[in-house]
Amino acid sequence: MVQENNFNILKNGAGHLMILIHAHIGGINAPYIVYDGGQAALLYRDKENPVLLDYIHPAIRSDLKKQKGVLVVETNDGAIVREYRSPIKVVQSMPEVR
Numbered sequence: 001m002v003q004e005n006n007f008n009i010l011k012n013g014a015g016h017l018m019i020l021i022h023a024h025i026g027g028i029n030a031p032y033i034v035y036d037g038g039q040a041a042l043l044y045r046d047k048e049n050p051v052l053l054d055y056i057h058p059a060i061r062s063d064l065k066k067q068k069g070v071l072v073v074e075t076n077d078g079a080i081v082r083e084y085r086s087p088i089k090v091v092q093s094m095p096e097v098r
Contacts, residue, residue: 003052004043009060009070017060017067019043023074023081024051031072031086036094037065043072043086065090 008020021043029046033053041064043051056064064070069087073080 001050001052003054005054007053009056009064011060011063015063016071017064018071018073019053019086020073020075021051021053023076024049028082028084031084033070033086033088034091034095035064035088036091037061038094040094042094064088 002024004021006022010018010020012018024045026045026049031043031045033041033043035041038061039055039058041053041056043053045051065088067088069085071083072086073083075081
């Protein structure tokens with residue numbers, strides 16, 4: 001598991017969310033986010049490699065929990081490397097990740 005220490009969650013005027021993260025090595029295969037409404041979420045870019053999004057700002061947590069999906073944008077030195085839609089799976093509690 002990789003911890004993303006510097007990410008942003010942006011909300012547009014229509015209420016849609018976008019998550020900006022640093023680009024990670026490897027491709028995307030059926031991405032999804034696991035979220036319980038708390039301070040952290042797991043972005044699965046594929047089945048095997050979750051990215052921990054730690055400390056989600058309290059002001060955006062309820063918005064994130066209500067979304068069915070978000071746009072994820074991966075950047076490197078200010079350039080967009082890839083972007084993709086990721087559904088959000090809301091759970092009661094976060095799964096254990098090794």
